[in-house]
Amino acid sequence: MKLLVTGGSGFIGANFIKYWLEKYSADDLVNLDALTYAGNPDNLNGFEKNSRYSFIKGNICDPAVVSKAIKGAEVVVHFAAETHVDRSILKPSLFLKTNILGTQILLEAAVKNKIRHFHHISTDEVYGSLNLKSKEKFNEKTRYNPRSPYAASKAAADHLVLAYHETYGLAATITNCSNNFGPYQHPEKLIPLAITNLLQGKKVPVYGDGQNIRDWLYVSDHCRAIDSVIKKGKCGEIYCVGGLKQDISNLEVIRKIVKLLNCRESQIEFVKDRPGHDRKYAIDWTKINRELGWQPEEDFEERLKETAEWYVRNEAWWRKLKGKNFQVFYRRNYKKL
Ligand code: NAD
Ligand code: TYD
Numbered sequence: 056m057k058l059l060v061t062g063g064s065g066f067i068g069a070n071f072i073k074y075w076l077e078k079y080s081a082d083d084l085v086n087l088d089a090l091t092y093a094g095n096p097d098n099l100n101g102f103e104k105n106s107r108y109s110f111i112k113g114n115i116c117d118p119a120v121v122s123k124a125i126k127g128a129e130v131v132v133h134f135a136a137e138t139h140v141d142r143s144i145l146k147p148s149l150f151l152k153t154n155i156l157g158t159q160i161l162l163e164a165a166v167k168n169k170i171r172h173f174h175h176i177s178t179d180e181v182y183g184s185l186n187l188k189s190k191e192k193f194n195e196k197t198r199y200n201p202r203s204p205y206a207a208s209k210a211a212a213d214h215l216v217l218a219y220h221e222t223y224g225l226a227a228t229i230t231n232c233s234n235n236f237g238p239y240q241h242p243e244k245l246i247p248l249a250i251t252n253l254l255q256g257k258k259v260p261v262y263g264d265g266q267n268i269r270d271w272l273y274v275s276d277h278c279r280a281i282d283s284v285i286k287k288g289k290c291g292e293i294y295c296v297g298g299l300k301q302d303i304s305n306l307e308v309i310r311k312i313v314k315l316l317n318c319r320e321s322q323i324e325f326v327k328d329r330p331g332h333d334r335k336y337a338i339d340w341t342k343i344n345r346e347l348g349w350q351p352e353e354d355f356e357e358r359l360k361e362t363a364e365w366y367v368r369n370e371a372w373w374r375k376l377k378g379k380n381f382q383v384f385y386r387r388n389y390k391k392l
Contacts, residue, residue, distance in 0.1 A: 057083045059128035061115055061161065062135030064088040066240040067176065067274055069098035071132065074278040076107060083107045087124040089114040092380060093138065097372055098239045115157035121164045129171045130285060133161055136212075139243050140180070140205045141388050144330055147204035154208035155215070162219040162227075173227040174285055175216045179270065179295070180206035181231060184333035187266060192339035193231070195293045202331050213293075220291045228288040230281060232296035233338045237274035237358065238365040242373050243381070245269075246359070249309050250366045251373050253318045260389050263328035265306030268335040272298030273353035283347040297338025298351040311356070315363045326389060 058075065062068045063086030076084060088094045090112055102108045113120035115135050125131065135157060137143065137150045158175070165173045182193040183200030199214075201207040219225040234245075242251045249259045280296040288294060306323075313320055343349045366373060 056081070056130060057085070057128050058130045058132055059085050059087060059125050060132045060134065061087045062094070062133070064090055064094035064096060064098055065134060065138070066093075066098075066237075067235055067277060068134040069095075069239050070237065070274045071134070071278045071281060072099060072102070072108070074275065074282070076102075076105065078282070083109075085109050085111060085124055085128065087111045087113055087115065087120070088135065091137075093241050095239075095376070097375070115161055116152055118160050118164070121160055122167075125164045125168050125170070128168070131161065131165055131170050131173045132281065132285070133158065133173065133175045136209070138205070139241075140203045141243070141329060142384070143203055143205035143208070145387065150204050150208040154205075155211045158212040159215050162215060162225065166219060166223045166225050171226060172285060172290070173216070173219075173225055174281065174288075175212065175227065175229045176281070177213050177229050177231045178206065178209050179231050179233045179297070179336045179338055180333065181210040181213060182336075185335040185337060187268065187334050189335065192297075192337040193295060194339040195231075195295055195342055202333055217291065226290040228284050228290060229293045230284055230296050231293060232277055232280065233270035233272045233298060233336055235272050235274045235277050237362055238369070239372075240274075242376055243384070245305060246308065246312070246362065247366060247373065249312045250316065250363050251377065253313065253316045253322060254367065254370065255377075258322055258324040259309055259313075260324055260326040261306060261309060262326060262332055265309070265325065266304045267332060268302050268304055268337070270297045270299045270336050270338045271303070271308070271355055272296065272351060273355075273358045276351045276353050279352075280343060280349050283343065283349045287347045289346070294343040294347070295338050295340055296343060296349075297340045298353070299337075299355060302335075302337070303355070308359075311359060312363060315360055316367075
């Protein structure tokens with residue numbers, strides 16, 4: 056089987072490509088990625104020699120590029136997106152272009168090329184924000200209520216995927232997952248930002264009171280969930296994917312990292328809150344468990360330790376990403392820090 060993976064040079068996409076090529080030795084895979092600031096060829100170092108892997112540098116918003124990349128593929132796994140909420144607040148238009156228009160161009164090509172299965176990677180952020188004290192969790196029936204330009208663009212893309220399923224009969228599925236963590240995550244996101252800032256002797260910026268809660272999902276658990284949906288999922292369906300059994304605040308996550316790296320709590324700096332900052336995400340993954348037999352298997356504490364160790368060992372990888380352009384974004388986003 057041949058798969059077209061979009062955004063395979065980013066964090067989750069690269070982990071997924073490694074996972075898939077290792078597990079399915081008869082499959083071929085094409086990675087279409089524009090190599091934006093978040094796309095990094097180093098994430099797939101050595102894979103250029105793998106005869107089952109090929110790479111096309113190109114933008115999903117370009118119909119000609121997409122039409123070429125999709126030729127011969129049976130399955131499309133769509134990761135490519137602008138993904139950082141803070142950047143979506145600074146420059147929403149790019150998010151609308153890539154996440155909405157880019158998805159529509161891919162869907163169009165998928166219909167034209169009679170793709171057997173189109174799988175779209177989405178986020179729990181489309182559901183909005185839970186109250187901090189609430190025991191409620193998002194599930195597949197939760198009303199969409201996106202509250203950031205990023206979340207709104209992902210919500211629009213989800214609607215388009217389902218519309219193409221209903222209107223054109225495209226065999227499509229969606230996973231709405233929680234915050235991933237693990238190796239190869241760009242150091243703009245909370246966990247790698249905290250680890251790398253501490254390793255650089257810098258402060259770790261915590262938005263607001265640090266009490267916001269995210270549902271952390273280890274990236275390999277996520278790859279297995281996507282695998283289950285591609286192999287056994289029902290078309291036209293959404294599956295929610297989450298990782299945590301217990302609520303944990305951002306501040307607690309950062310304190311754990313500070314401890315793992317033998318740093319000082321004085322390196323934690325409370326900064327002005329992110330506008331529209333969602334208070335809490337929590338995912339009910341009963342449906343994917345009941346219907347497809349998936350459940351998260353990784354232990355948060357163990358994987359957090361392993362992730363911190365990965366960043367310690369791979370300093371050359373993340374140093375490159377924290378260069379001049381990153382500093383421009385950082386100063387703009389965090390002002391005084
Ligand atoms: P990432 O930012 O690390 O990588 C995104 C990749 O997409 C990069 O390689 C980038 O070059 C590529 N890309 C961006 N615009 C493109 C374009 N126009 N054409 C082609 N390629 C383009 O993202 P990630 O964290 O790996 O997220 C992957 C997917 O998972 C996204 O759709 C995201 O919305 C979703 N998701 C991520 C998380 C998370 O915690 N990281 C959680 C839920 C959902
Ligand atoms: P992030 O990794 O940006 O993911 P998302 O916004 O998609 O959930 O942020 C995770 C949480 O950490 C979120 O509540 C915002 C918070 N956060 C900080 O407190 N400081 C930071 O510097 C960043 C990047 C995030």
